[in-house]
Structures are given as C-alpha cells and as structure tokens.
Amino acid sequence: xxxLKFSRKSLGIPYAVYLLLFVAAPLVVLLYYALTNGQGxxxxxNLTGFFTDPNTMGTxxxxxxxxxxxxxxxxxxxxxxxxxxxxxxLKQKSVLILLFxxxxxxxxxxxxTALKEILTLIEGNLAYYPFFNAVVGMTYDFLPFMILPLYxxxxxxxGSLIEAAxxxxxxxxxxxxxxxxxxxxxxxxxxxxxxxxxxxTNYVVLDMLYNSTYIMGSLIGSYFSAYNxxxxxxxxxxxxxxICIFTLLTRGMEDDSAETRVGGxxx
Amino acid sequence: xxxxxxxxxxNITKTYEDGFTAVSDFNLYVNKGEFITFLGxxxxxxxxxxxxxxxxxxxxxxxxLLNGKNIASLPPYxxxxxxxxxxxxxxxHMNIYENIAFGLRQKKMPEDVIRKKVKKVLELVxxxxxxxxxxxxxxxxxxxxxxxxxxxxxxPEILLLDEPLGALDLKMRKEMQLELKEMHDRLGITFIYVxxxxxxxxxxxxxxxxxSEGKIQQIGTPxxxxxxPKNAFVADFIGESNIFNGIMTGKLKARFCGGEFDCVDDIExxxxxxxVVRPEDVILTKPGEGTIHGKVVSxxxxxxxxxxxxxxxxxxxxxxxxxxxxxxxxxxMRVDPDNIHIMIAEDHTNYFMLDINQNYRPEFNGKVLDTSxxxxxxxxxxxxxxxxxxxxxxxxxxxxxxxxxxIQPQDITMTDHVEDGLIxxxxxxxxxxxxHYSYVIHTDxxxxxxxxxEYLWNMDDHVGLIMPVEKMTFRLKK
Numbered sequence: 001x002x003x004l005k006f007s008r009k010s011l012g013i014p015y016a017v018y019l020l021l022f023v024a025a026p027l028v029v030l031l032y033y034a035l036t037n038g039q040g041x042x043x044x045x046n047l048t049g050f051f052t053d054p055n056t057m058g059t060x061x062x063x064x065x066x067x068x069x070x071x072x073x074x075x076x077x078x079x080x081x082x083x084x085x086x087x088x089x090l091k092q093k094s095v096l097i098l099l100f101x102x103x104x105x106x107x108x109x110x111x112x113t114a115l116k117e118i119l120t121l122i123e124g125n126l127a128y129y130p131f132f133n134a135v136v137g138m139t140y141d142f143l144p145f146m147i148l149p150l151y152x153x154x155x156x157x158x159g160s161l162i163e164a165a166x167x168x169x170x171x172x173x174x175x176x177x178x179x180x181x182x183x184x185x186x187x188x189x190x191x192x193x194x195x196x197x198x199x200x201t202n203y204v205v206l207d208m209l210y211n212s213t214y215i216m217g218s219l220i221g222s223y224f225s226a227y228n229x230x231x232x233x234x235x236x237x238x239x240x241x242x243i244c245i246f247t248l249l250t251r252g253m254e255d256d257s258a259e260t261r262v263g264g265x266x267x
Numbered sequence: 268x269x270x271x272x273x274x275x276x277x278n279i280t281k282t283y284e285d286g287f288t289a290v291s292d293f294n295l296y297v298n299k300g301e302f303i304t305f306l307g308x309x310x311x312x313x314x315x316x317x318x319x320x321x322x323x324x325x326x327x328x329x330x331x332l333l334n335g336k337n338i339a340s341l342p343p344y345x346x347x348x349x350x351x352x353x354x355x356x357x358x359x360h361m362n363i364y365e366n367i368a369f370g371l372r373q374k375k376m377p378e379d380v381i382r383k384k385v386k387k388v389l390e391l392v393x394x395x396x397x398x399x400x401x402x403x404x405x406x407x408x409x410x411x412x413x414x415x416x417x418x419x420x421x422x423p424e425i426l427l428l429d430e431p432l433g434a435l436d437l438k439m440r441k442e443m444q445l446e447l448k449e450m451h452d453r454l455g456i457t458f459i460y461v462x463x464x465x466x467x468x469x470x471x472x473x474x475x476x477x478x479s480e481g482k483i484q485q486i487g488t489p490x491x492x493x494x495x496p497k498n499a500f501v502a503d504f505i506g507e508s509n510i511f512n513g514i515m516t517g518k519l520k521a522r523f524c525g526g527e528f529d530c531v532d533d534i535e536x537x538x539x540x541x542x543v544v545r546p547e548d549v550i551l552t553k554p555g556e557g558t559i560h561g562k563v564v565s566x567x568x569x570x571x572x573x574x575x576x577x578x579x580x581x582x583x584x585x586x587x588x589x590x591x592x593x594x595x596x597x598x599x600m601r602v603d604p605d606n607i608h609i610m611i612a613e614d615h616t617n618y619f620m621l622d623i624n625q626n627y628r629p630e631f632n633g634k635v636l637d638t639s640x641x642x643x644x645x646x647x648x649x650x651x652x653x654x655x656x657x658x659x660x661x662x663x664x665x666x667x668x669x670x671x672x673x674i675q676p677q678d679i680t681m682t683d684h685v686e687d688g689l690i691x692x693x694x695x696x697x698x699x700x701x702x703h704y705s706y707v708i709h710t711d712x713x714x715x716x717x718x719x720x721e722y723l724w725n726m727d728d729h730v731g732l733i734m735p736v737e738k739m740t741f742r743l744k745k
Contacts, residue, residue: 163323164356166343168370168421175344178369182360 030240033233046234056219056235063215066131067199070138071146074195075188077139078146082187083180085147086154097151104144112208115140119209130213137205138195145194153187154180189250197243273299273457274320274425279329281315281481289315290481293329297425297459297474302451304460306468307478308504313461316478317427320459321350333424344373349418350427354434355410357402363389363413364398370421388420391450408439415450425457432467444470465505469493477501480696498610499705502543503698509544509584511701512612521609524701525580526559528602532609539612541700546574546587548606557599559584563592582701615676615705615717621741623665627655631672632690632712636736643670643741671742676705676719678738681730688731692716694724708732 037043050056085096103111119133120126126133157180165175203217214222216239223232279293290312297303305313318324320331322343331339338346349370357366364385371381389395392412402410411431418426428447432440448471451458462468468475469489477484477492477500485497496502499510513523515538521530523542534540554560561579568591575586577598584600592598621629621636629636629643641647646658655663685691692710704723708716708730716732724730 158354158356160352160354160356161358163321163343164350164352164358165369166323167321167348167350168417169344169373170369171342171344174373179358183358185360 030233030237033229034237035234037230046230047238049231050234050238059214059216059219062213063200063217066134066138066215067196069135070142070199071192071196073135073139074143074146075191078143078150078191079184079188082147082150082154085151086157100147101144103140108141108204109208112137112141112205116209126210127212130211133209134206134211134213134215137209137211138199138202141202141205142195142199145198146191149190149194150184150187153184157183193246193250197239197246201239271299272296273301273334275330275332276316276320277330277332279316279319279326279331281312281319281324282327288481290319290326293481293483295476295483295486297457300455300457301473302448302458302460302471303474303476304462304468304472305476305478306462306465306504307484308463310480311478312481313463313478314429315481317350317429317459317461320425321348321427322346347424348427349421349423349425350429351411351414351418351431353429353431355414355431357410357413357417359402361402362398363394363400363402363405366402366413367417367420369417374421384420388416391419391453392416407435408443411435411443415447419450419454419456423456425459428458428460430462431460432462432464440467447471469505477504479504495608496543496610498613499541499543499698499700500696502541502608502610507546507585507587509546509549509701510698511542511544511582512703513540513542513609514538515540515609519604521607524559524582524584525561528558528607529604530607530609531604532607534609534611541610541612543608543610544584544602544606546585547572548602549584549586549588550601550603551575551586551588551590551592552599552601554597554599557601559601560597560599563594563596563598566592566594580702583699584701615719616673617676617679617716618671618673619712621670621672623668623670625665627653627665629670634689636689638736644743668743673740673742674734674738676717677703678735679716679718680733681706681708681718681720681724681728682733683730685729685731687733689734690716691729691731694726694728694730697724697726 034046035042035044037045081100085093085100090096115137116126119136123129123133161179161183162175165179166172170178200215201217201220203215203221205211206213206215206218216235220232220235220239223229223235275296276293279290280288281290282288293312293316305316307313315324319326319339322338322341322345326339329339330337333346333348358369361369367385367388368381371384376384385398386395389397392415394409394412394416397405397409397413402413405413411434414431431447432443435443444467447458460468460471469492472489474486475489475492476486479500485492485501487495492501492505496505496508502508502510509524511523513521515534515536516522516527517536519530519533521528521532521534521540521542523540528542530542550557559579561577561584563575564578564583565574565576567574569587572587572589573591575588575592577584577586577600579600586600619631621631623640624630624635627640627649629638629640640655640663641649644655644657644663647655647663649655655665657663682688690710690712692708694706695709695715696707698705700719703719703721706718706720706724708718710716710732718732
C-alpha cells in the first residue's frame with residue numbers, strides 16, 4: 001500500500017513541473033508586466049488605460065461583435081448538421097462526419113488563402129466588407145469545433161426520451177423544444193466556448209484575409225511589436241479574466257449534465 | 268369486468284427495411300380494463316407489437332382499431348395511450364413535478380389543475396412530497412414509480428408497460444408486481460404489459476399472449492397457459508417441463524419415454540404426439556411398480572423440494588419431489604393420466620425448392636446436388652441433343668420447372684464445418700425432447716430448417732446442414 005501511494009505521488013511530479021514551468025511561471029510574468037510600468041514600478045495605469053482609451057474599447061466591442069456573430073452563425077449551421085448526422089441511421093455516417101472534420105487536417109494557412117481567393121473573386125476587393133469577411137473566415141475556420149461537441153451530445157441522447165415526450169402528447173416541434181434542445185445545452189456550451197473566445201483573438205485569420213480591422217488578438221500583437229510589453233500583458237490578462245468568467249458561468253450547466261450522466265450510469 | 272373490446276389488432280405484420288419480419292399476421296383483441304401480457308423470449312416481436320400500439324412503429328400491414336377506429340397511422344402524440352418505458356426515460360433536466368406535468372402541459376391545462384393532478388398521482392405511487400426532487404437523486408424503484416405516475420396522470424385509455432421491472436432487483440420486482448396489480452384494479456385502465464419473465468406474467472395477468480418468432484403461440488388465462496400448453500414451445504417456455512415425442516398406441520394410451528401411459532386425451536391411434544409432463548407431477552415409486560423406471564443420475568436440493576433427474580432408456584425425466592433419492596438408485600415413475608398433457612405433434616418436415624441450372628443439374632443455394640434430374644423426375648430421359656423430356660416425350664423447360672424437396676428433421680445432420688453443408692445457418696431455437704434436441708436453424712435464405720439431434724448444440728451456433736440425397740423426397744412443380 002505504502003509503495004503504491006508513493007509511486008502514485010511521484011507520477012504526478014512531471015505534471016507538477018510542467019504546470020509550474022508552462023502555466024504558473026508565465027502567469028506570474030504576465031502579472032508582473034501587466035502591473036508595472038517601464039521603470040518596473042507597480043502601477044494600475046495599464047488597467048485604467050485600457051478602459052479609458054476609446055481605441056482599445058472600440059476594438060474590444062468590435063471583436064466581441066465578430067465573435068458573437070461568428071458563434072451564432074456557427075451554431076446555426078452546426079446544430080442542424082450535427083442533429084441530422086446524429087439522428088440519421090445512415091451506414092456511411094462516419095464518412096459524412098469525416099467530411100466535416102477533414103478540413104481541420106489541411107494546413108490552416110492554406111485553407112484561409114483559398115478562402116481569400118474565393119472571396120476576392122466574388123467581392124472584387126476584400127476591403128469592401130471587412131466585418132463580413134472576418135465572420136466568414138472565422139466561421140469557416142471554427143465550424144468543426146462547433147459541430148463535434150454538438151454531435152457528441154446529440155448522438156448520446158437517449159432516443160427513448162424523445163419517444164417519451166411524443167408519447168406524452170408532444171408533437172415533433174414541442175418534443176424538440178422541450179427535450180432535445182435543453183438536453184443538448186452541454187454540447188452548445190462547449191461548442192460556444194470553443195468558438196467564441198478564439199474568434200475574439202485569432203487575428204491571423206484577419207491578417208491572411210488582408211483585413212485591416214483590429215480585434216483583440218491584433219491589439220495584443222501590436223503592443224508587443226511596439227515593445228509595450230506592459231500594455232500587451234494587461235490586455236492578455238483581461239482576456240484571461242473574460243475566459244474565467246465565461247467558464248464559471250457555464251460550469252453550472254456542465255456540472256448538471258455530469259450529474260445526470262452519473263445518474264444514468266447508476267440506473 | 269366489462270367485455271367491451273378496447274383495442275383490436277388485425278392481421279398486423281411488421282417487416283423492417285432489411286427484410287426482417289418481427290411480427291407476422293398478428294390478431295388479437297383486448298377487453299376494456301383487462302391486464303394482458305405479451306410473453307416471449309427476446310426477439311419474439313412482443314416489444315415491436317407494443318411499439319406499434321404506442322405509435323413508435325408503423326405496421327407494414329394490418330389495422331389497429333382503438334374503439335373501432337383505425338389508428339395504425341396516427342402519430343404517438345395523437346393516441347390516448349401512454350407508455351412506461353423499459354428504462355423509465357424520465358427527463359433528466361426536469362424535476363419530478365415537471366416530469367409528471369409534461370403530458371398535462373401539452374394539453375394546455377391550467378396550472379392549478381396540473382398541481383392538483385400531480386399531487387394526487389404522487390400519492391397514488393406513494394411518493395408524496397417528491398415534487399422538487401431531481402430525477403438523479405431517486406432510486407431505481409422510485410424512478411419506476413415516477414415513470415408510472417407520469418403515464419397514468421394523463422388518464423390514458425390504455426397503459427403500455429415495456430418490461431418495466433427488468434432493471435429492478437428481485438425483491439423490489441416482487442413488491443412492484445403486487446403494487447402494479449393493485450394499481451390496475453384501482454385505476455381500471457387497460458394494461459398491456461410486455462415481459463420475458465414467465466413468473467411475472469403468471470402472477471399479474473388476466474390474459475397472457477405467448478409469442479415466439481413474431482407469431483402468437485397461445486392466448487389464454489395464466490391457468491390455461493400453464494396447464495394446457497398448446498404446443499411444445501409454450502410448454503417449454505412456461506414453467507419447467509419434460510417434453511417427449513411419442514405415439515398414440517390405443518384408446519387413451521400413449522407411448523413415450525419408454526413406457527405406455529394412460530392419458531385423458533382421446534387421439535387417434537398411431538398419431539405422432541408430443542407429451543408434456545410437469546416435474547412436480549411425476550410420482551416416484553419403488554422399482555417395478557411404476558409405468559417406467561430408470562436410474563437416478565442427479566439430485567439437487569432446491570429448498571422446498573429436490574430436483575431429481577432420472578435416466579430412462581434414451582430419455583431423461585426431471586422430477587420435483589419432497590423425498591430425496593440417491594444417485595445410482597433404480598426407481599419407478601408414474602404420472603396420473605390427468606397430469607399428462609398430450610398435443611398432436613406438429614409436422615416438422617422441412618420443405619425447400621431446388622433450381623435447375625443450364626446443365627440440367629439440380630441446384631440448391633448455389634450448390635449442385637449429387638443426383639440427376641432423370642433420377643428425380645420419374646420416367647424422364649435425356650435426348651441426344653441434351654434436352655430433357657418427360658415420360659410422354661415433352662421437353663422440360665429448366666427455367667419453368669422447380670423441384671420441391673422434403674426431408675425429415677432426423678435426416679439432417681449438423682456440422683461445424685459449415686462449408687460441408689448444403690446450407691449454413693445459426694441455431695435460433697432449441698427444445699429438449701427427452702431423448703433428443705429439436706433445433707430451429709435460421710438460414711440466409713429466409714427459411715428455417717428443423718433438425719433433430721441427440722447432442723446438445725448452443726444457441727447461435729453457426730452450423731452447416733448436411734442433407735443426404737437418398738433421404739430426400741422430390742416433387743415436381745411447374
């Protein structure tokens with residue numbers, strides 16, 4: 001017993017080292033830069049600067065809008081897709097699912113470059129619709145991340161629950177709204193968290209689409225390339241805080257579903 | 268109990284897209300207020316039938332009449348029928364109150380009526396005050412009761428129960444059986460219950476429908492089914508039975524298991540019969556005093572009785588007796604005529620069709636039989652140009668001619684080397700007939716073969732069927 005305990009503990013050491021080196025230490029560095037000025041003195045000016053500068057606030061709102069629209073568009077495309085995939089009794093289902101995952105295996109820059117060419121062909125000049133193009137690029141890039149968790153949740157949904165709803169007098173629409181949709185919330189939550197936050201920061205997509213508008217990622221990049229590590233760190237920290245708040249808000253839902261899963265296993 | 272029909276199933280057949288027929292030509296009516304049970308092994312079509320009544324499956328053929336109106340094509344939400352599902356299917360994202368209120372909400376009932384009804388039904392299932400609880404905090408038995416409450420709160424005309432006690436432990440199951448029966452008496456709703464547990468069916472039902480392979484084997488009261496099984500399948504499935512093949516040897520005399528027994532069934536002499544004797548009806552006697560005798564091969568203590576197996580000639584008889592016996596003892600056995608149940612043996616002859624290939628050779632399942640058409644078709648001969656003519660010299664067209672083969676179950680041999688057989692298949696059913704086993708072999712050709720073999724094979728064994736040509740009887744069909 002003793003040796004087992006010992007060996008178990010020691011198995012955790014590499015992980016602890018990893019956490020310390022690559023999670024805790026960078027966070028400390030980030031905190032240090034965010035809360036100091038060029039002279040290494042403690043200051044909150046980076047924080048107040050962020051919220052008082054109309055440019056940074058504008059960028060925050062703009063990236064928020066892009067992320068929101070991207071997430072909604074992804075959800076609107078992914079939910080029906082995942083639903084049809086999960087509910088169909090097709091024998092070639094795995095091939096269909098693969099079709100949606102396969103783009104992820106192709107190099108990201110190649111995909112976006114191809115998209116850029118197509119959009120240029122249609123629009124003539126990419127500068128006309130920067131917001132639209134940003135959303136198209138993000139949606140194209142992040143769609144599989146929305147489909148997969150939704151597909152997982154929907155395909156694990158107990159079909160007898162839907163039958164029970166219909167048996168109790170619910171027509172197809174009500175059975176969907178009252179049973180299928182609420183039970184797929186965990187999938188929606190993890191899909192949204194996989195799409196929303198990256199969509200706020202992934203400025204590489206915009207760069208490659210020759211998009212001159214700024215999102216949070218571009219902002220951080222510009223601070224660091226201008227050697228303003230302090231301001232950049234503060235923005236990164238604020239984004240981190242947003243992620244934390246979002247995770248905390250949605251954790252209740254995830255916990256709930258975990259509870260029902262345990263309940264199901266106990267039956 | 269009123270004798271008014273509430274639901275009637277007429278010529279119901281369900282064939283799935285892959286060609287599998289789950290239920291075929293099912294005819295049944297259920298009286299209002301009745302507790303009827305579909306009983307059968309898994310895959311016998313009982314759940315499919317229930318799902319067709321609920322509306323989850325559409326019958327391929329036939330009518331489902333509810334109070335005289337055909338509802339076969341109505342969606343489940345338009346039927347005044349509710350279901351208790353096998354795994355309860357309670358909504359995990361709702362509390363107990365919302366679960367039970369679900370059906371009432373769909374009918375747009377006012378909230379205060381819903382509240383009263385939920386409260387009343389929770390009292391009925393003995394779970395007062397559970398409104399706010401979450402599904403996951405309930406035990407299996409409690410979830411079961413909620414599932415029942417959620418269904419009966421809608422006051423359905425018929426309540427369908429799909430193996431509702433299957434997931435409970437034995438003690439809980441016994442309790443729930445009694446409670447369900449009591450609930451049925453109190454509510455006066457028609458219950459249609461599905462189970463594979465014969466004891467459950469016997470305990471609870473007014474009427475039992477025994478099913479096998481998509482067909483009704485017998486409909487009757489529990490007493491009828493137990494005491495007067497209609498065929499070997501029912502006898503074997505309900506309770507423990509000794510089943511023997513035999514023959515009528517005189518008026519009210521039947522010969523089976525190596526002895527001649529007096530019986531009460533008046534069947535013509537010489538008729539092949541199947542005799543069923545319940546283990547508890549066999550009386551042990553001193554050697555020489557019984558109708559038959561044999562050697563005790565095993566004795567198992569079962570609490571209130573001993574289960575004694577006696578070997579008599581090639582047959583085995585299982586006996587339940589309060590008196591023990593010693594292994595190796597010679598004993599006599601007798602059975603009161605009343606307790607011998609005799610059925611006319613079903614004709615087990617296997618029939619199948621042969622094809623004739625271009626070379627005028629008989630073929631089955633793509634394999635050429637080791638015989639020739641001139642041997643099969645009496646008086647036929649081959650002309651010099653190769654054509655086949657019959658007795659009167661008329662040409663026989665191979666494309667228009669088919670040959671029916673009949674072969675007896677005992678003439679077919681099973682083999683593990685499937686490719687050696689004329690056809691291969693899987694054992695889908697087996698019944699012990701005293702001195703041999705009777706097997707049903709499912710083949711890919713949508714045809715079952717019945718094979719007798721004295722050795723025990725297992726369910727689902729993959730076997731090849733060897734059929735010697737000399738044992739086949741041929742008939743020409745045009």
